[in-house]
Amino acid sequence: MAAKSLTHDAVSTLIANPSPNSSSVLPEIVVQVLDLKPSGNRYMFNASDGTKKLRAILPSNVSSEVHSGSIQNLGLIRILDYTVNDIPNKSEKYLIVTSCEPVSPALEMEIRSDGSRDEGGVKSEGGAGILLKPKQEVVTKSAVQILHEQRGNSAPAARMAMTRRVRPLVSLNPYQGNWTIKVSVTSKGNMRTYRNARGEGCVFNVELTDEEGTQIQATMFNDAARKFFDKFVLGKVYYISKGTLKVANKQFKTVQNEYEMTLNESSEVEEVAGEASFVPETKFNFVQIDQLGPFVNKLELVDVVGVVKNVSSTMSIRRKSDNESIPKRDITIADETKKTVVVSLWNDLATNTGQELLDIADSSPIVAIKSLRVGDFQGVSLSTISRSVVLINPDIPEARRLRSWYDLEGKDAAMDSVGSGSSPTSNTGIRSVYSDRVSLSHITSNPSLGDVKPEVFSIRGYISFVKPDQAMWYRACKTCNKKVTESIGSGYWCEGCQKSDEQCRLRYIMVAKVCDASGEAFVSVFNDEAEKIVGCPADELDDLKSQEGEDNPYQLKLKQATWVPHVFRVSVTQNEYNNEKRQRITARAVVPVDFAAESRIMLEYISKMRS
Amino acid sequence: MDTSNPAAFVNAELLHFYVGRRVRALTQVVRSDGGIVIGKSTDEKQLVVKGSPPPAPLTTFVEVFGIVNNDKSITPDIWTNFGDAVDMVSYNKLCQLAHGEYKHLFL
Numbered sequence: 001m002a003a004k005s006l007t008h009d010a011v012s013t014l015i016a017n018p019s020p021n022s023s024s025v026l027p028e029i030v031v032q033v034l035d036l037k038p039s040g041n042r043y044m045f046n047a048s049d050g051t052k053k054l055r056a057i058l059p060s061n062v063s064s065e066v067h068s069g070s071i072q073n074l075g076l077i078r079i080l081d082y083t084v085n086d087i088p089n090k091s092e093k094y095l096i097v098t099s100c101e102p103v104s105p106a107l108e109m110e111i112r113s114d115g116s117r118d119e120g121g122v123k124s125e126g127g128a129g130i131l132l133k134p135k136q137e138v139v140t141k142s143a144v145q146i147l148h149e150q151r152g153n154s155a156p157a158a159r160m161a162m163t164r165r166v167r168p169l170v171s172l173n174p175y176q177g178n179w180t181i182k183v184s185v186t187s188k189g190n191m192r193t194y195r196n197a198r199g200e201g202c203v204f205n206v207e208l209t210d211e212e213g214t215q216i217q218a219t220m221f222n223d224a225a226r227k228f229f230d231k232f233v234l235g236k237v238y239y240i241s242k243g244t245l246k247v248a249n250k251q252f253k254t255v256q257n258e259y260e261m262t263l264n265e266s267s268e269v270e271e272v273a274g275e276a277s278f279v280p281e282t283k284f285n286f287v288q289i290d291q292l293g294p295f296v297n298k299l300e301l302v303d304v305v306g307v308v309k310n311v312s313s314t315m316s317i318r319r320k321s322d323n324e325s326i327p328k329r330d331i332t333i334a335d336e337t338k339k340t341v342v343v344s345l346w347n348d349l350a351t352n353t354g355q356e357l358l359d360i361a362d363s364s365p366i367v368a369i370k371s372l373r374v375g376d377f378q379g380v381s382l383s384t385i386s387r388s389v390v391l392i393n394p395d396i397p398e399a400r401r402l403r404s405w406y407d408l409e410g411k412d413a414a415m416d417s418v419g420s421g422s423s424p425t426s427n428t429g430i431r432s433v434y435s436d437r438v439s440l441s442h443i444t445s446n447p448s449l450g451d452v453k454p455e456v457f458s459i460r461g462y463i464s465f466v467k468p469d470q471a472m473w474y475r476a477c478k479t480c481n482k483k484v485t486e487s488i489g490s491g492y493w494c495e496g497c498q499k500s501d502e503q504c505r506l507r508y509i510m511v512a513k514v515c516d517a518s519g520e521a522f523v524s525v526f527n528d529e530a531e532k533i534v535g536c537p538a539d540e541l542d543d544l545k546s547q548e549g550e551d552n553p554y555q556l557k558l559k560q561a562t563w564v565p566h567v568f569r570v571s572v573t574q575n576e577y578n579n580e581k582r583q584r585i586t587a588r589a590v591v592p593v594d595f596a597a598e599s600r601i602m603l604e605y606i607s608k609m610r611s
Numbered sequence: 612m613d614t615s616n617p618a619a620f621v622n623a624e625l626l627h628f629y630v631g632r633r634v635r636a637l638t639q640v641v642r643s644d645g646g647i648v649i650g651k652s653t654d655e656k657q658l659v660v661k662g663s664p665p666p667a668p669l670t671t672f673v674e675v676f677g678i679v680n681n682d683k684s685i686t687p688d689i690w691t692n693f694g695d696a697v698d699m700v701s702y703n704k705l706c707q708l709a710h711g712e713y714k715h716l717f718l
């Protein structure tokens with residue numbers, strides 16, 4: 001430390017011994033280089049010891065050090081060999097530095113020992129970095145000097161606010177770069193790595209909120225990300241400046257702001273000392289489990305609250321994009337709608353929060369989760385993202401309500417998975433009747449749909465007609481459902497099971513006319529779906545058919561099926577028939593209309609039309 | 612069909628636009644006693660209906676047709692039971708759309 005400080009009264013020492021003998025031992029002389037300027041191939045400067053200054057020259061052999069940057073203006077040098085000469089015709093002296101070595105690069109400012117060396121002793125250190133001037137001095141310093149001080153890395157934040165006015169977040173725009181904001185970190189994402197055409201990188205975002213409540217998302221890449229990741233702590237307050245703003249990408253919008261901020265390495269982030277850190281109370285907007293349908297595969301995130309019925313163990317999933325292994329845990333939650341849904345917790349939520357839930361699973365804890373993505377696995381599924389927040393047994397009214405419902409009736413109630421009402425396994429995979437929703441005319445107006453491979457859509461429509469005299473069913477083997485033929489003798493022969501059976505079952509295979517606001521189409525319907533449309537199994541309908549009488553109950557039954565609305569999952573393929581390509585629509589699943597869910601879908605269409 | 616006095620779809624917030632006029636509002640019954648029914652409107656605010664419901668029991672959700680009084684309560688004409696499960700949010704959105712951009716379709 002002492003080596004790095006200015007030698008007290010160095011100038012006097014130099015002057016007192018103007019021509020030192022090269023063999024004598026020189027005292028330690030360290031001076032600060034001020035006003036360094038080139039003169040020919042030499043450099044002139046003022047050597048300062050904090051009290052006095054002496055004009056000095058760095059001869060050409062030393063110039064290279066200046067060029068290389070090891071000797072800098074405002075830096076410190078140790079004088080190893082020198083001569084002090086008089087300036088002709090003046091009473092001043094000047095110093096020729098024949099040999100020196102740099103001690104420190106440029107300091108923040110000129111060091112002055114203005115007689116306040118006794119205070120704190122900090123002054124005489126003159127070390128590289130900050131000069132913490134005693135408070136009284138601030139009053140006498142000029143604005144320029146205060147600004148000089150601020151360039152230090154650890155300048156107390158108070159000075160930042162003093163000279164730079166803090167602006168409200170709402171006033172930021174990309175056209176004015178000189179701003180400082182005071183914000184708290186209300187959300188901090190994980191560090192993500194990515195690979196693109198330019199190579200690899202890492203990125204993370206934070207959500208910042210200022211005192212007025214305005215929010216903005218800030219993103220950092222690569223070096224800036226690494227620099228600031230540990231600095232940003234959820235709940236703490238920071239002064240931030242020198243970020244760049246650009247119009248936010250609405251697709252990835254997480255907060256309400258037209259702009260989003262990017263921080264790079266030259267941005268400044270300073271923690272505000274003494275500001276109480278707070279994590280704002282998480283605001284929830286819960287969606288009941290049975291209302292999740294319309295959100296499937298949409299960008300909108302949902303919040304849910306429910307009783308934890310099951311917690312799985314941690315699984316490790318390998319991400320295809322970069323082969324990274326991520327922990328995952330599935331929990332099943334239920335709410336008063338008596339529906340259950342599986343929530344996949346990822347990363348930390350799987351390992352830490354998930355473990356917590358597993359430990360207390362027997363007590364049927366209530367869990368409230370914010371910002372979930374809705375997927376269509378097994379009909380409807382929920383998945384956490386980096387900004388999801390999971391609260392266990394939170395102290396909010398919805399949780400209390402759930403608790404009392406569960407204790408009274410919920411724990412014994414029979415529950416259904418919310419996805420199961422939608423679509424059973426079919427050869428197109430498990431899908432929800434809320435995804436790929438189209439109008440009938442979309443299908444009928446496009447004859448080439450499904451020519452390569454079957455295309456799947458969902459439709460809401462009415463049965464407009466079921467032709468009574470069509471071949472409604474086929475005789476099926478009771479074991480394998482394949483078509484049976486009448487065998488010689490009695491009974492029916494099943495080719496698949498290679499056996500004969502006295503009895504067979506009738507299974508539906510029929511065509512129904514379906515219509516919606518846009519048009520109508522014939523849809524082929526197989527047994528399970530037809531049963532839902534007609535309302536009874538084929539065997540029963542056959543009985544009704546064979547009944548004679550005025551009011552044929554068979555016709556009546558079919559009539560009752562008309563004008564009933566359903567939501568269908570259909571697949572569209574191309575069939576060749578007499579050298580003609582025909583579109584064939586087959587119902588893969590039929591579910592009753594959930595009017596609340598359909599209303600939501602329609603509201604979404606309306607808002608899409610308006611925007 | 613008498614279209615001379617159409618009732619506007621309202622929630623608590625929109626009531627003051629229709630004072631003295633005929634409205635319809637969905638409400639979740641909170642309390643019903645002595646000639647007054649207190650309910651929760653579709654936008655989560657209190658709705659006061661000054662009238663006695665018909666003798667048949669009220670379900671949890673009820674839609675009321677009536678005139679809006681000066682004190683923003685409703686004097687009911689017709690009570691319709693909506694059952695025990697109704698999506699209040701959709702009704703609320705309907706009120707907002709019917710009052711705003713699409714008012715000409717309704718009134």
